[in-house]
Amino acid sequence: MIPMVKPFVAPAEVMMPEIERTLYSGYIAEGEKVYEFESVFGSYIRNSNVLSLNSGTAALHIALLLAGVGPGDEVISTALTAEPTNVAIKLTGAKVVWADVDVNTGLIDPESIRQKITERTKAIMVVHYAGMVCDMDKINIVSSETGIPVIEDTAHAMGSGYCGKPVGGNSAYTCFSLQAIKHLTTVDGGFIALKTPDRLPDARKLRWFGLDKKVPRLENDIKFPGYKYHMNNVNATIGLVQMRYIDRVVGRHKDNGRYFDKALSGIPGVTLLPYYGHTEPSYWLYTLKVENRNDFVRMMEENGIAASELHLRNDRHSVFAESKCELPALDEFYSTFVHIPCGWWVTDADRERIVALIKKGW
Numbered sequence: 089m090i091p092m093v094k095p096f097v098a099p100a101e102v103m104m105p106e107i108e109r110t111l112y113s114g115y116i117a118e119g120e121k122v123y124e125f126e127s128v129f130g131s132y133i134r135n136s137n138v139l140s141l142n143s144g145t146a147a148l149h150i151a152l153l154l155a156g157v158g159p160g161d162e163v164i165s166t167a168l169t170a171e172p173t174n175v176a177i178k179l180t181g182a183k184v185v186w187a188d189v190d191v192n193t194g195l196i197d198p199e200s201i202r203q204k205i206t207e208r209t210k211a212i213m214v215v216h217y218a219g220m221v222c223d224m225d226k227i228n229i230v231s232s233e234t235g236i237p238v239i240e241d242t243a244h245a246m247g248s249g250y251c252g253k254p255v256g257g258n259s260a261y262t263c264f265s266l267q268a269i270k271h272l273t274t275v276d277g278g279f280i281a282l283k284t285p286d287r288l289p290d291a292r293k294l295r296w297f298g299l300d301k302k303v304p305r306l307e308n309d310i311k312f313p314g315y316k317y318h319m320n321n322v323n324a325t326i327g328l329v330q331m332r333y334i335d336r337v338v339g340r341h342k343d344n345g346r347y348f349d350k351a352l353s354g355i356p357g358v359t360l361l362p363y364y365g366h367t368e369p370s371y372w373l374y375t376l377k378v379e380n381r382n383d384f385v386r387m388m389e390e391n392g393i394a395a396s397e398l399h400l401r402n403d404r405h406s407v408f409a410e411s412k413c414e415l416p417a418l419d420e421f422y423s424t425f426v427h428i429p430c431g432w433w434v435t436d437a438d439r440e441r442i443v444a445l446i447k448k449g450w
């Protein structure tokens with residue numbers, strides 16, 4: 089079976105000596121390796137205002153807290169995402185308010201965001217689902233006109249681009265995941281990237297109990313409670329090795345994605361998704377719309393190729409019951425879209441076979 093997702097781990101002969109050195113170095117907590125990884129990652133996304141964390145969920149949580157989100161507030165978000173996006177909002181005590189999606193792309197619709205804004209709206213959460221970048225030109229306008237900050241969930245979008253730059257520096261807050269199946273994994277981990285450095289000290293305290301690491305422990309004074317969200321030297325060592333391969337890994341996702349963009353166009357029963365202006369997808373998954381989706385999925389799976397929606401639309405969870413509302417565009421998109429594998433493990437022969445199968449029909 090060609091899987092939908094697969095962890096990329098650098099070859100053992102490169103990875104293991106580095107891990108061994110760190111493990112027995114006498115310092116495995118947050119230390120130099122972590123700071124080195126932050127600097128390398130910051131260069132990759134061309135934004136040095138980054139903090140490593142132990143998960144993407146931690147990044148989302150800290151972003152929401154920095155945006156001042158708390159009980160009684162509302163955060164506008166999308167239901168078409170992995171659950172952590174919206175569970176993180178619930179963790180703050182705020183209410184999730186669903187915006188509808190653009191029926192052509194499945195990505196959050198800027199017009200719907202605008203309609204859902206109230207005096208309680210504290211943040212707008214956007215998800216570059218499957219690696220496709222949201223309509224940031226329009227979302228930026230909504231944000232600047234209303235003064236409501238945008239949090240970009242880029243868990244699927246490492247290496248995606250906006251305005252010729254990697255995602256990670258456009259909005260007030262950007263949240264990356266380094267979880268097992270994302271483009272770049274450290275087993276588990278995450279990054280928050282801030283547009284400006286002014287809130288970095290607060291973010292640092294939130295990541296470590298509220299303590300200030302620059303002040304000696306016996307002189308420290310916790311003013312607000314923080315979490316235990318930091319990355320350790322072992323995961324950072326893995327990350328530093330993985331970064332040597334990031335261009336190859338992301339490059340292969342993109343190459344496969346562009347191949348499908350061309351080879352799958354014009355096939356009866358298939359509708360390809362358009363990409364917004366100034367955006368470049370990094371194709372974590374390849375997403376398309378198909379007629380008779382159940383038959384399509386069955387045909388693909390009978391031929392050893394994973395195909396599915398992958399995520400349950402989040403508004404179906406009981407925990408979001410208070411947010412229930414009509415989402416007609418999502419209803420339509422959700423009934424026809426499907427993901428197929430497109431990652432670094434998909435070979436030339438694989439992708440040719442996938443296209444041939446789809447051309448034959450289902």
Ligand SMILES: *Cc1c(COP(=O)(O)O)cnc(C)c1O
Nearest residue numbers: 143144145170172173243265267
């Ligand atoms: C994976 C993921 C997250 C959370 O990342 P973790 O590192 O697993 O905490 C958040 N949002 C989306 C869309 C994800 O896919």
